[in-house]
Amino acid sequence: MKVLGFAGYSGSGKTTLIERLLPLFRADGLRVAVIKQSHHDVEVDQPGKDSWRHRQAGAGEVLLTSPQRWMLVHELDAAPEPGLAELLPRLSPCDLVLVEGFRHGDHTKLEVHRRELGKPWLHPDDPRIIAVLGDAPAASITHFALDDIPAIYEFILQQLELK
Numbered sequence: 001m002k003v004l005g006f007a008g009y010s011g012s013g014k015t016t017l018i019e020r021l022l023p024l025f026r027a028d029g030l031r032v033a034v035i036k037q038s039h040h041d042v043e044v045d046q047p048g049k050d051s052w053r054h055r056q057a058g059a060g061e062v063l064l065t066s067p068q069r070w071m072l073v074h075e076l077d078a079a080p081e082p083g084l085a086e087l088l089p090r091l092s093p094c095d096l097v098l099v100e101g102f103r104h105g106d107h108t109k110l111e112v113h114r115r116e117l118g119k120p121w122l123h124p125d126d127p128r129i130i131a132v133l134g135d136a137p138a139a140s141i142t143h144f145a146l147d148d149i150p151a152i153y154e155f156i157l158q159q160l161e162l163k
Contacts (some may be wrong), residue, residue, distance in 0.1 A: 002160045003088065007129065008112035009119040013146055014100050017133065021098075024153045030162060031094040032082035033036045035087055037101025043094065045073055060083060108159070112146070113138070130159060 006014040019033060025032045045052040051064040063072045069112060084102045091097060099107060103122065111122045113134035123129040123141050131142040133152060144152050157163050 001088070001091075001094055002154060003084075003099060003107045004160060005099040005102060005105060005107050005128075006112055007109045007111035007122050007126070008114075009117055009159055011107065011117055012112040012114050012119075012134070014112045017146065017149075017152075018098050018100060020149050021153055021156070024057075024149070025096065028157075032096045032098060033091045033094045034100065034106065035084065035091075037099075044071060066160045096160065109140075110152075110156075115149075131155060 004090065005006065006018060007042045008014050015036075022032060022034075040049060045055065045062070045064070051062045051073070054062050060077070061072060061074045063070060084099060084105050084107065087139075088110060099105070099128075103109070104126075105128075106126060109126065109129045111126075111129045111134070113119070113132055113136070114123060115134070115136045121132075123132060123138060129141070131144060132138040133144050133146050137143040142155070144155065
């Protein structure tokens with residue numbers, strides 16, 4: 001499985017970009033998974049439902065299944081957040097994993113940058129960044145406008161040899 005990260009600061013457009021690329025991968029028959037790292041406490045289960053109540057009562061893991069989907073919720077308690085290398089083997093087999101977050105990881109990445117945020121570039125300090133997607137070109141690295149989804153898609157296919 002190939003891994004491609006989208007690195008950038010909050011508000012740069014990483015989620016929207018991934019959301020726009022996913023239908024193209026699917027249309028080409030590629031199986032894609034997404035790992036999204038959040039720095040906030042997230043609640044994917046509904047308070048008051050049975051699976052939520054099981055976690056509240058002390059279950060370290062709860063697997064909820066239905067005819068449409070299943071999800072596994074694992075409580076970390078005091079353990080550190082797992083790294084990307086620990087999470088990848090938990091995914092079902094697929095062609096590509098898109099990673100939002102883990103911007104300091106050792107995987108290939110695209111930098112998503114918006115000048116209006118006033119944040120510094122990431123690519124000068126990260127040799128794993130292979131292109132910048134944003135509203136301003138960066139010196140000495142491939143650049144695409146954020147809305148040039150077809151070109152970004154083709155670049156990803158070529159770089160990761162997914163054709």
